[in-house]
Amino acid sequence: MRIVAIANQKGGCGKTTTAVNLSSALALLGYKILLIDLDPQAHASLGLDVVKDITIYDVLSKLTKYRTNLRQIITPIEENFDLVPSNILLSTIEQELSDEISREARLHDALSGFQSDYDFCFIDCPPNLGLLTINAIRAAQDVIIPVEAGRFAVEGVKKIIEIIDLVKNRLNHPVTRKVLVTMFDSRLRHSFSVLDSVKTVFRNELYDTIIHVNVKLKEAQSKGVPVISHDKYSRGAKDYISLAREITSGIEKEKKMDDVLAATIKEEIPKFISVNFSLLAPEANEVYVVGDFNNWTKSDDNHMVRDISDHGKWFIDLPLIAGTYRYKFIVDDTWVEDPLNFRQQENSFGGVDSLLEVKPK
Ligand SMILES: Nc1ncnc2c1ncn2[C@@H]1O[C@H](COP(=O)(O)OP(=O)(O)OP(=O)(O)O)[C@@H](O)[C@H]1O
Ligand SMILES: [Mg+2]
Known part of the structure; x- marks a missing residue:
């Protein structure tokens, strides 16, 4: 079992979203996943619609009346995906354990004996560098550090890296770390310059996969389900599946993963044909393509991207099923x-729409 802490003291950088959706993506690919909610805010538990009285607090605490072990509080979420829930009581643990010897190894100890039950165990950390985060790093072999593309600050990331190094050196515990760029907004030029500086600072300690801003991730969280269950064709679902693939590439189970993925998407994916839309609009601030295929409504998924070379061209590739569509x-x-499209059709508003025929492959 690979134990992976998801940590960054900065609040709201995508730790919980990554913990929940990466777990769910890996579970879909056939890996057995345990997600530990180690945050007293219990956002991962709430984001999976789990509210419990007996939680990770009762595993780590020595004072609780309901002392228990991890195995007893494991809550199944989906096939291959189990959760260890949290609640607000966990916020007292820091104080409680302040005089304990080996207080930083309590989670590590609680996890011993789980090696063969799961392929991955993810730990969703709270937004601080206190005892809970240290317990997570001590238990983990890898740390994922999510950084929000819009608010990246090298100094903040250096702090978490210092703590990882401290645990590594003081506790003689080998642990690798890698940065994940989250909430990347390709509409903003700023996002690209932030990405450049993250690449310069972290080079090969950076995931190739980037998590884009996608409203479906927020919607899924408020519905209490992973994004793959909410909208498996959304950008958010695709990004977390890519991350899952990146993390598992090289692992001998790749074949199994490919088989499961192929079986899951066999029905749907081949029907889609990628169609490129582009428009020259140098003065524009934002451009969408809307049509029969998306109910003529603007959303994250049909927001066009400005060409980075910035000749004023906007583009997007949309997966469409063969057929005839009107669009604008x-x-x-x-x-x-x-x-650039001379095929047009009158619409009921007295104007015209562009007409597109997508031929089956
Ligand atoms: N890629 C994304 N696109 C859109 N919204 C996102 C994305 N990732 C996260 N969010 C939203 O941003 C908010 C903060 O995300 P999240 O809870 O994952 O951060 P966190 O690092 O776990 O926060 P905390 O430090 O409080 O634990 C949530 O409302 C979440 O739905
Ligand atoms: Mg969180």
């Missing part, structure tokens, strides 16, 4: 036809 672009709230 929305350029800063103004609806326009595709100037």
